[in-house]
Amino acid sequence: MDDTGDDTGDDTVTDDRQWFADHFAEQRPRLRAVAYRMLGSMSEAEDALQEAWIRSIRSDSTSINNINGWLTTVVGRVCIDILRARQAHPETPAGTSLPEPLVSAHGERADPETAALLADSVGLALLVVLDTLDPAERLAFVLHDMFGVPFDEIAPIVDRTPAAARQLASRARRRVRGTSSVPDADLATQHRVATAFLEAARAGDFEGLIKVLHPDVVFRVDTGPRTWLAPALLVGADAVAEHAAAHGPRFATLCHPAVVNGAAGIVAKTRGGIIAVVGITVVQERIVEIDLILDSDKLTRATFGE
Helix, strand or coil: CCHHHHHHHHHHHHHHHHHHHHHHHHHHHHHHHHHHHHCCCCCHHHHHHHHHHHHHHCHHHHHHHCHHHHHHHHHHHHHHHHHHHHCCCCCCCCCCCCCCCEEECCCCCCCCHEEEHHHCCCCHHHHHHCCCHHHHHHHHHHHHHHHCHHHHHHHHHHCHHHHHHHHHHHHHHHHCCCCCCCCCCHHHHHHHHHHHHHHHHHHHHHHHHHHHEEEEEEEEECCCCCCCCCCCCEEEEHHHHHHHHHHHHHCCCEEEEECCCCCCCCCEEEEEEEEEEEEEEEEECECCCCCEEEEEHHCCCCCCCC
């Protein structure tokens, strides 16, 4: 019996899968960065890449002219499906919900995948703003403004014309620019201000805290299900300084300056691991936003000084 045809078909499938595997591995840092910016969650980003891989190996490689752009589009489609599912079945946490943080020590050289994730200083505060966008707006902004994907490639993902996709990105851009989510570019200045905040908090120095806080500073706290740990939101320098001065000395020996999502931050660490991550947004040498993550589920991937 001649089964040459069957063998040839199997070889073609194997070659196709290997072709996708090679390109997917090469593009993985970039694709992971796209998914994290879209979802604000490393665990969901990994799930999105897994689903994108499954969709890839089911596709016909002969119909793809630009594999890198095609893979980005596939990941974008998966992410927008996840965001739309969130909208259809929203979680209703009792307090504030913040993204999963990316943490490194100050001065530490990031590996290539982490460097891709941290490019463009996508801080926690910016991810919080992105979470307020419509899924289609978020996708158009992330893919075009952060990754340079043309609008004619974004349009079919969001079921719009290229002109309408451009408008989605424009609306998202105005929302982002209308907030204080973009920190000072100089990381050294950010760290100087964050260190001054940490030292004043350690000393319980109310006046020292006031000096580094913007009058309208916003302090968000994500405690996860343990809502009794801290207030979900404080607004204004007096309220934030009072809270930091009252509780800072208790954690003095546990807190260390860090880089959180490419910007200045603080990590609280015990022998058991990281117990808190603080993202700090510094604009014109004043702290305008503080994002404190205490939810242990969002800290499981975080490492510091290990």
